[in-house]
Amino acid sequence: MSEAQQSIRTETFNIPAALKDAFLTAFVMGALALPLAGFRIGEQGGAFFAEQRMDWVLIAVVAGFIGRFFLSLARVSLAPRIAPPAGAFFGGIGSWLHTNMVLMSGLAIIAAVILPFLPFTDRLILDRAIYMLIYVMLGWGLNIVVGLAGLLDLGYVAFYAVGAYSYALLSTHFELSFWICLPLAGLFAAGFGVILGFPVLRLRGDYLAIVTLGFGEIIRVILLNWYTVTNGPDGISGIARPSLFGLMEFTRNPKEGVVAFHEFFNIPFSGEHRMVFLYFLILALALITNFFTLRMRKLPVGRAWEALREDEIACRSLGINPTNVKLSAFAIGAMFAGFAGSFFATRQGFVSPESFTFIESAIILAIVVLGGMGSQIGVVIASFVLVLGPEFIRELQEYRMLAFGGLMVLIMMWRPRGLLAYRDPTIRLWPVKSKGARK
């Protein structure tokens, strides 16, 4: 494992330097804690008074000192010992998963397909599964932009919002059906992807991240303030639920001339029918995203995405137009977010700007980075951990962001390319088994 080897540092623990570092941290802590925690303003009988709390400041300073000292200690003596085995462990899982790719993904798909029919599956489980699959799809979509093309996009949720609002508006104003709106929403989102792509063509890395972050916020603020169209913070409700390809509806009392699903099959009405349908819908959408991405990777565009991630200057020297490559990555990534968005709108029946905050972008990005950039299976596992983890362990929810941050730091230390990062060549000259070819 080359990553594992890289993280072995030959540093030795330098006590004076660590102490100096810790003193400095303690000083900064003190300087910050004094005004922030050093005094408490109270009110008594209409008069204000300031109460000294030097003990709080002291605690902060001591904690800063000790914490920093042990952090340096851990970085030098602990991390190199833990990191390589941990890195190798996950790398091993990653390459094992990928060598048994066909088997594993086959099993996963079969499991996903029979899930709604399992005896223990109830509404809650289905609902959670749908919720997770949306993130899987978004993760796969963002993987094109971040994992393949290497363009750090912090505003991905903007395209998700565009898709959701496209469907919401088209459905409430023009009464278009979900099946017409779905491609339209994808197209609109792709259009926005190009609109965002143009100004950021020259930017890279951090700068790109900042601009995309801003773009995400702009879309949200527009949704919040353009009251006449988007209904502002109140959102849009009464969005049409999807029908079975326009043939049947999943309602107890269908409209005139439309057959209800339960009437057609002559079974008692159950709200679960719609859930199952939604589940299969998002499963299909997510799998389409996945197979499309896998296919694109093996086409010239996909290889150009990866080449762009590796070296833009070399790309230009080979006659590859970086503008087109970047725009296609943005547009296609955005298109899938648009599909996911319109699915979200039809599932909820209601959209509001609240669902499209920066935290959503952060979660989707975390899924991609954690799972392993470019790794499709990694995205599924990371969605499971990051989306369902906090759902099942309620207590975790409050500490979600803290856990995210901590997890990210660990991943960056151990496996900077993601937990299951493993790249499968898009084309081979020799069969995989041939040992001579894989020295």
Add this chain to the structure above:
Amino acid sequence: MTTATAPTRLLEVEHLTMRFGGLVAIDDVSFSANDKEITAIIGPNGAGKTTVFNCLTGFYKPTVGRLTLHHPKGDFLLEQMEGFRIPQKASVARTFQNIRLFPQMTVLENLVVAQHNVLMSASAFSLAGLLGLRRYKDAERESIELARYWLDKVGLLDRADIDAGNLPYGDQRRLEIARAMCTEPVLLCLDEPAAGLNPKESAELNELLLFIRDSHKIGLLLIEHDMSVVMKISDHVIVLDYGCKIADGSPEAVRDDPNVIRAYLGEDEDEELPPEVLADLKIDTPKPQNMPGSE
């Protein structure tokens, strides 16, 4: 002008000047390179050799100058073309002084990416590729054949499926040349391809460059520090010093040129130089100007 036997002009550089703020990296340099010849550009560090390449391949826009490429399809004015169109339309390929491969892609993928434009039109901008149409499959097979040919030529055939970043340094240099050749150029610009190679690798590289010149009938521009390499394989040598051309001619003529000797040997020779040459040198060192010796 050209007769049947005389070599044809491939590239003409006229009055090329490149300024970075106050720094004049190239000062009114003119030269030409012939088809089916190796033209070496030599000169001490910072002479402006890489900058000439960057102007030729569209990474820099020259401050002044005309760069004409006589392509079989017609003439191209390189200074007016957008960077990526120079390799795409005018078929000028290059390598970099500090190797620029796609390290996390395999050796074969590096070579297939180089054929992006051919494959892209064959795949009808991915549509034919997505549908798995025959015309794309055939184009892809051809691209692999071309890659296989060059892998064989640079001796990397058995390592086609490993990541380019895991190759030893010398192999990476040769892979970069193979990748440039996969774009099927008419002019190949090599920026210090022998840097960091051991004598055996360097000799193999010479063979490869001569093979490219003789079998593929294209022009090569070669930046090189190692005079022995230059003397052995180049047909024509251009010497730059402080952004000015100080010599231009056959390898033998250039080797014996006093300007060149002075530029290469530097201060050690100061005492032995005639006074008027010494005066030139004193003027030229801090502030490059038109030198009398630059024709």
